[in-house]
Amino acid sequence: MLTSPYAPGSPIWAELSTPDIQGATAFYNGLFGWSFMSAGPDTGGYGMFRLGARTAAAAMPMPADEGPTSWFLFFRTPDADATAKAVHQAGGSVLVGPMDVMDFGRMAVLTDSVGARFALWQPGSNKGLDVVNEPGSLCWCELYTPDEAAAYAFYSSVFGWETTSMPMPDGSGTYRMMNPAGQGPEAMFGGFVTLGSDPAEADSGPHWQMYFAVRDCDAAVVAAGKLGGTVRVAPTDIEGVGRFAKLADPYGARFAVMRGVEQDA
Structure with a gap:
């Protein structure tokens, strides 16, 4: 996290x-x-x-x-x-x-x-975001890239990132997650996704996508629609991870929302 x-x-x-x-x-x-x-x-x-x-x-x-x-x-x-x-x-x-x-x-x-x-x-005087991982704040990031191996080599060289891989619950492959150097898996903040594997991102080039935590994924999707946003991926469960949806604001900025399973603990 x-x-x-x-x-x-x-x-x-x-x-x-x-x-x-x-x-x-x-x-x-x-x-x-x-x-x-x-x-x-x-x-x-x-x-x-x-x-x-x-x-x-x-x-x-x-x-x-x-x-x-x-x-x-x-x-x-x-x-x-x-x-x-x-x-x-x-x-x-x-x-x-x-x-x-x-x-x-x-x-x-x-x-x-x-x-x-x-x-x-x-x-300098700005030390970064004051709140993360709580409802209404940044909780996860994903890099959509056409070449996961090349992307990892780049960020490992620049930042020294370390990675951990886990099998996808649906058996479709593995998901590689990154953490800052020396911080261990408990500091994982994001994952790599092969561009083209997600139809919702098929029309986009390489990019970073941000996830914001919410208390109720389905309620957030309903609220986004009423506020003029677009639902790109309807609420979806990932076993052992949580429930997420992909949205866009009224001006086209893409992001995602997530209720993690730890919020139910």
């Missing part, structure tokens, strides 16, 4: 790019109970989605003709410049080189060796 304080190489920040901050806030408030708090007058409309008094995600305005409406995942690094260099050496691309974000931290935007986009965050 996601752990905080965040170890190097672990997810640390989740950011939504959207053409309508007010509309997105209304959607995610209805779905997760989030409110929006501006990061200040000098941040171009950037702000935080708050679950009570804690930051659960962030959002930035993005005109529809300037980029995709999407969720974007950041990984923690103690040195953004060194990690960006490692990304380049491992066959990835540096889209936006390391830069300071006021006193909040230092960031860079990159793609891995098979094309999935992600970002780095070297914490």
Whole structure:
């Protein structure tokens, strides 16, 4: 599971790019109970989605003709410049080189060796998300990639990730999960999925997908529909894992919701 304080190489920040901050806030408030708090007058409309008094995600305005409406995942690094260099050496691309974000931290935007986009965050005053694993917060991540072996080689080289594999309950193969270096399987935060194995992702390229925890998967799907969202995959059980569904917000940003079996314990 996601752990905080965040170890190097672990997810640390989740950011939504959207053409309508007010509309997105209304959607995610209805779905997760989030409110929006501006990061200040000098941040171009950037702000935080708050679950009570804690930051659960962030959002930035993005005109529809300037980029995709999407969720974007950041990984923690103690040195953004060194990690960006490692990304380049491992066959990835540096889209936006390391830069300071006021006193909040230092960031860079990159793609891995098979094309999935992600970002780095070297914490300054912003140490990362305040809440994870609870209803209304980030709980899991999946990398959809055309070449799982190449993707693992890339991230292992850059972050030192370790992996554990488990057989799929339906017998369709194995599911490889990753954890930060030296943190052990209890710190697993996501898994690899071969692009093309999931019809819901057939029209997308390599990408990271985020899962947010909910108390009731079916109720969340109903709420998303009433709020103008789209159901991409109806609620589905995975034995020993939980019940999940894949959604998109009214502006097309894709994500998933999950009620884990541990919530029933």
